[in-house]
Amino acid sequence: MAPVLVATRPGQVWSWDITDVKSVWSRVTYKAYSIIDIFSRKIVGYRVESREVDDLAVEMFEAAIAEHGVPEFVHADSGAAMKSNALKNALEAYGVELSHNRPYVSNDNPYSESEFRTMKYRPDYPKTFESLEAARAHIDAYVVWYNTEHRHSGIGLFTPNQVHDGSWEEAWNARVKANNEYYARHPERFHAPPQVPRPAGVVGINYEPVLVEVQEITAEAA
The missing domain is CATH 3.30.420.10 (Ribonuclease H-like superfamily/Ribonuclease H)
Structure with a gap:
C-alpha cells in the first residue's frame, strides 16, 4: 500500500x-x-x-x-x-x-x-x-x-x-500591495488581474493538494 x-x-x-x-x-x-x-x-x-x-x-x-x-x-x-x-x-x-x-x-x-x-x-x-x-x-x-x-x-x-517561520505572510502582503498598485495604474497592460502565488495550506506524500493558492488582484482592492 x-x-x-x-x-x-x-x-x-x-x-x-x-x-x-x-x-x-x-x-x-x-x-x-x-x-x-x-x-x-x-x-x-x-x-x-x-x-x-x-x-x-x-x-x-x-x-x-x-x-x-x-x-x-x-x-x-x-x-x-x-x-x-x-x-x-x-x-x-x-x-x-x-x-x-x-x-x-x-x-x-x-x-x-x-x-x-x-x-x-x-x-x-x-x-x-x-x-x-x-x-x-x-x-x-x-x-x-x-x-x-x-x-x-x-x-x-x-x-x-x-x-518555516511564517514570515512569508508579510512578504506576500507586500507583493499583493505592489501588484495592486501597479494594476491600478496600468490595467490596460493586463489581460486579467495578476495573481500572487502563496504556499499551499496542505501538502503531502502520495496526496494531491492544490499546490499553489492564488489571490486575484483588482483595481478596487488597491
Missing part, C-alpha cells in the same frame, strides 16, 4: 534520504544525508560522511530534533540505514511514527529527491570533490543558500526559511 502523509504546518512530517557525492578518486563516493520538512521545504538536518551508517543518521536526527522539535512522522526509502533498528528505536523513543517507500517504487519520497536534484543541478555544483572536507564545505554553503535564498516554486516563490 502506498504511504500517505499529510502536513498542514511545519514540524509535522520530515522526509530524509542519502545521496552519493562523487570524489575525484575512482570507486570513492561520499554520502550526503539530508532531512527536509515537507511543508516548508526547509533542510532541518544534514551531514556529509564517507559512509552510510545508521549511527550517523541517529546523530543527525538527534541534532535536528534538539533544534527544531519532534516531528510527528519521518518518511524515508527502504535502505539499510533508513530501516535500521538503531534509528527506529531512537525515533520511536520520541513518539515519532515511521513511514517508508513501497518496495521498488522510486517516487514515494519526492521531497528529498527534489532537494537533491536542486543541489546537483546548481551551476556551481562540482561534479567531483577532492576530499570529504571539500564536499562538506560546499554542502554547508549550499544548505545556507537553499534555506535562506532559494525561491522555491513549490512554495509560492518564497524561501524555505520564510515558510
Whole structure:
C-alpha cells in the first residue's frame, strides 16, 4: 500500500534520504544525508560522511530534533540505514511514527529527491570533490543558500526559511500591495488581474493538494 502523509504546518512530517557525492578518486563516493520538512521545504538536518551508517543518521536526527522539535512522522526509502533498528528505536523513543517507500517504487519520497536534484543541478555544483572536507564545505554553503535564498516554486516563490517561520505572510502582503498598485495604474497592460502565488495550506506524500493558492488582484482592492 502506498504511504500517505499529510502536513498542514511545519514540524509535522520530515522526509530524509542519502545521496552519493562523487570524489575525484575512482570507486570513492561520499554520502550526503539530508532531512527536509515537507511543508516548508526547509533542510532541518544534514551531514556529509564517507559512509552510510545508521549511527550517523541517529546523530543527525538527534541534532535536528534538539533544534527544531519532534516531528510527528519521518518518511524515508527502504535502505539499510533508513530501516535500521538503531534509528527506529531512537525515533520511536520520541513518539515519532515511521513511514517508508513501497518496495521498488522510486517516487514515494519526492521531497528529498527534489532537494537533491536542486543541489546537483546548481551551476556551481562540482561534479567531483577532492576530499570529504571539500564536499562538506560546499554542502554547508549550499544548505545556507537553499534555506535562506532559494525561491522555491513549490512554495509560492518564497524561501524555505520564510515558510518555516511564517514570515512569508508579510512578504506576500507586500507583493499583493505592489501588484495592486501597479494594476491600478496600468490595467490596460493586463489581460486579467495578476495573481500572487502563496504556499499551499496542505501538502503531502502520495496526496494531491492544490499546490499553489492564488489571490486575484483588482483595481478596487488597491
